[in-house]
Amino acid sequence: MTTSRYLPLGALAAGLLVLPWLLPNSFYLDLAIRMAINAIIVLGLNLLIGFAGQISLGHAGFLGLGAYASAVLPTHFGWPPLAAMLAGMALTGVLAALVARPIFRLKGHYLAMATLGLGIILNIVVRNEAQWTGGPDGMPVLPFEVAGLTLSRDWHWWWLVSALLLLSVWMAQNLMDSPFGRALRALHGSEVASRGVGVDVAGYKVAIFVLSAMFASLMGSITAHYVGFVTPNVADFFHSIELVTMVVIGGMASVYGSLLGAVLLTALPQLLATFEGWETVVFGAILMLCMIFLPKGLAPTLAARFGKGGQ
Template sequence: MRRFSRAHAGLLALALVLAAVPLLTSNSFYLDLAVRIAINAIVAIGLNLLIGYAGQISLGHAGFVGMGAYASAVLTTHWQFPPLAALLAGAAGVGLLAFLVARPILRLKGHYLAMATLGLGIIITIVITNEAQWTGGPDGMAVPAFSVAGLALAGEMHWYIVMALLLLLVCWCALNLIDAPAGRALQALHGSEIAARVAGVDVVRAKVQVFVLSAVLASVMGSLTAHYIGFVTPGQAGFFHSVELVTMVVVGGMASVFGSVAGAALLTLLPQALSSFEGWETVVFGAILMATMIFLPGGLVPSLRQRFAKGAH
């Protein structure tokens, strides 16, 4: 009950923060940052279910983001799909691919698993870059506005409202999943796959399900990002984006839904805040991340929660 109450208190706090943002500013730049934070947070939550809860590393997760983005771009541009249909088709395609590759890839462990997922991400990036007649190649391609039943999402405020609601929904679903038997099964196999099997957990099935779920979430957000920005490039599927997503999970807090949100906010805002350090922003950024992991080794949210709990006692 304590954990249940804490999770719902966190959800309420997040809802209040999201509701306060448009009241505090209507500046399009800040709303754009808030939209990007929400997008990154949703992808990070899905990745945290895979890495933080199930203990399965993925260094190619941006490949699924890129696949979703290009599915929407190609299907709406070349095949005149409605944007929502393109998004759903992309998510279904990514889910099928994730299902097909999950069993052989997730049999691996440690650095072998990391290399396999990295290879998958690289393959996706190469295919996107080389199929220039469909994807525009390295230069990327334009994506039409997102619309449903003739109603188009236009302007940062509309996008912010949609993304804020979607972030709350994903957080709520993730929190409920974690407390459900399926979520406890994920945490069991993270601790020990052998013990999880003895306890009756279908380890392979649990791994495949969480891998597919995280991939589909990444695909949906990739599609929405493509429509929001209006342009997509192979960089969205690249290795550096994958590393950025993993860093959000680790810095925010492994096995923490709200840690994913905090990590996404930090890594989205820091480059903007450090833009005044001309030529040194990357060095300062790296130093801040190092200090965070040294002094808050469990990640921002779990470490701060633990320190406040100690202080309360």
């Protein structure tokens, strides 16, 4: 990664550092924390959709796995929160690896339907296993405590998610500059040509799917502990579509587009609250106009306008 590539990351770090001091009250800090959480999830999803060209319409299911691992294991089995979080990531990674090869033999809308079905199955499981998950009503999540330190204030969560966001952006940029990232771009362009030059197409698809799923599981756990409560809505179909929409609006195959899409679509429902009864209509109209006039997403379009790369 060249020096010029570090400048946006440095600007992001500076912005995250000063932002809490500029916010007028705790409501806006809470909103900023949710933006950062969504940005990390969407960044992981964009690695799969934007860079590798593989669709996932059930990604919220992996988010739910992480959230419920952090709720169920400490509550029912007395696990430490950090161990439960890591176990949720491991379980999610194993599940993603098991289903990835059969799923990614499919293409186009068949692949989309398969990932949708996976997400629906995971959502049904957490709804039906009421004795463990609380069913449709959900369940409380114990506070996150590590080495005697409990994250109990919004400031604590802000510094944690800010550090995770910076780390995620740095990892994603370096990953895309690596041979692994170039292989992902190649199979996105043409799987046939990629195979012709020796790229293990199936292996790379599985690897990026597992990585993206574990991103989601981690942030599902973070969200569960931050909110203090988890319901099956975290893993439902509409949440998956919301995440994909953030990827598309921000800009596919754009690291900073992921952040921009997450920030805008997390804030937009709050901004539209004044349109009583018409929020969904206005929201849909804004998305439609973005897709018509900014088909490549906000970040790539703005980057092209000002003569810079979309990363």
